[in-house]
Amino acid sequence: MKMFALIPAYNEETTIADVLTRTRPYVDGVIVVDDGSSDRTAEIAGVHGATVMSHVINRGLGAAIGTGFAAAQSLGADVVVTLDADGQHDPTEIKKFVEGIEKGADVVIGSRMLTGFVGMPVHRRVAQVVGNLVTFFLFGAWVTDSQSGFRAFTKHALSKIQIKTNRMEVSSELIAEAKRNGLILVEVPIQAIYTEYSLSKGQSFFVGIKTLLKLVVRRLTR
Amino acid sequence: MSIIQMLIIVFALFAVTRTVLQFKKGAVSRHWLLFWILFWVGAGTVAALPQTADTLAHIVGVGRGADVVIYLSLIVIFYLIFRLYVKIEQVEGEITKLVRKLAIDELDKKN
Numbered sequence A: 001m002k003m004f005a006l007i008p009a010y011n012e013e014t015t016i017a018d019v020l021t022r023t024r025p026y027v028d029g030v031i032v033v034d035d036g037s038s039d040r041t042a043e044i045a046g047v048h049g050a051t052v053m054s055h056v057i058n059r060g061l062g063a064a065i066g067t068g069f070a071a072a073q074s075l076g077a078d079v080v081v082t083l084d085a086d087g088q089h090d091p092t093e094i095k096k097f098v099e100g101i102e103k104g105a106d107v108v109i110g111s112r113m114l115t116g117f118v119g120m121p122v123h124r125r126v127a128q129v130v131g132n133l134v135t136f137f138l139f140g141a142w143v144t145d146s147q148s149g150f151r152a153f154t155k156h157a158l159s160k161i162q163i164k165t166n167r168m169e170v171s172s173e174l175i176a177e178a179k180r181n182g183l184i185l186v187e188v189p190i191q192a193i194y195t196e197y198s199l200s201k202g203q204s205f206f207v208g209i210k211t212l213l214k215l216v217v218r219r220l221t222r
Numbered sequence B: 001m002s003i004i005q006m007l008i009i010v011f012a013l014f015a016v017t018r019t020v021l022q023f024k025k026g027a028v029s030r031h032w033l034l035f036w037i038l039f040w041v042g043a044g045t046v047a048a049l050p051q052t053a054d055t056l057a058h059i060v061g062v063g064r065g066a067d068v069v070i071y072l073s074l075i076v077i078f079y080l081i082f083r084l085y086v087k088i089e090q091v092e093g094e095i096t097k098l099v100r101k102l103a104i105d106e107l108d109k110k111n
Helices: A016-026 A041-047 A061-074 A091-102 A122-139 A155-160 A170-180 A196-200 A205-220 B003-024 B030-048 B051-060 B065-110
Strands: A003-009 A029-035 A051-055 A079-082 A107-111 A151-154 A185-189
Touching: A003 A016, A003 A041, A003 A061, A003 A091, A016 A029, A016 A041, A016 A091, A029 A041, A029 A061, A041 A051, A051 A061, A051 B065, A061 A079, A061 A155, A061 A170, A061 B065, A079 A091, A091 A107, A091 A151, A091 A185, A107 A170, A122 A170, A122 A205, A151 A155, A170 A185, A170 A205, A205 B065, B003 B030, B030 B051, B030 B065, B051 B065
Parallel strands: A003 A029, A003 A079, A029 A051, A107 A185
Antiparallel strands: A079 A151, A107 A151
C-alpha cells in the first residue's frame, strides 16, 4: 500500500522541517503544496525530501489540497493522509488512519471531539460545533470534527471526490463529497496539539462567515 | 414632464444603445441583452408614465407607485449581486486551475 502524506503549507518555514522529519517514517513519500508562500517553506521542504508543488500565488487550503490530490494520483498513491504544516497533528497517529483504511474505510477523519477537545480553547470548540452543524444542514453529512485537517483518503476516494472550493471551506466540502459519492467514512480520535504558534493561526469570526457563505453557494450551484 | 422624468428617459435610451453596442462587440450575451433592454424600457416607461407604477402598486397591494419601484429595484439588485457572487466564485475556480497547471508543469519539468 503506497502511502503519501499531503501537507498544504502557507508560510510555515518555522515548523515545516520538524513536521516533515516526524512524518517521514510513517509514509512512503511526502507531498508539500506550497501555496504561494513568501518565505522559505518550499526550499526547506525540498531539502527535507518532500515532493514540492508550488502555487505561484496563494489560492487557499482547498486549492492546495486539490493540487496535492492531483499530484498524489499521478504518483500512484493508494492512500493519501493530509496533515497540517504547523505542528498541530501528531504523525505517530497516522497508524490509526491506516487501521481505518484497512478495515474498509474510503475516508478517515481524525476527530478532536472524540478525545474531548482537550487543549482546545473554548471559542475554537464553539467554532468546531458550528462547522459540524453547517456541514450537516447544508450537505446532510454529520461528523464530529468537520474542520479537522488530519484526514486520510484511498485512491478510490480520490477518484470520486471533486473539489470546487478554494479556501477553508474545503474541509466541509470533502465530507460533503464523501457523502455524495457514498464513500465509507469513519472517524478516529486524535490529539489537538496547540502551541502559541498554531493558536495564532486560525480563522477569525469574519472569515468564518465568509466560509459559510461560500458553502451555501457551493450547495446551491452543485 | 419633470426634469427627473426626462433625465431617466434620456439615460434609458443611452443605456440601451450602449448595451446593443456591447452585444455587437460580443461582450454581452443575447440573454443579458434581452434582460437589460427590457429593464431600461421598463424604467423609461415608468418614468414617462408614472401612472403605470401606481397601477402596478394597486394591483400588488402597495400604497404608492414609487414604493413598488423601490421594492422591485431592491429585489433585482439582490439577485444581480447573487449572480455576481456566483460568477466570482467561478472565476476563482478558473484561476486555481491555472495555478495548479503551472505547479504540475513545474514538477514535471523537474523530473
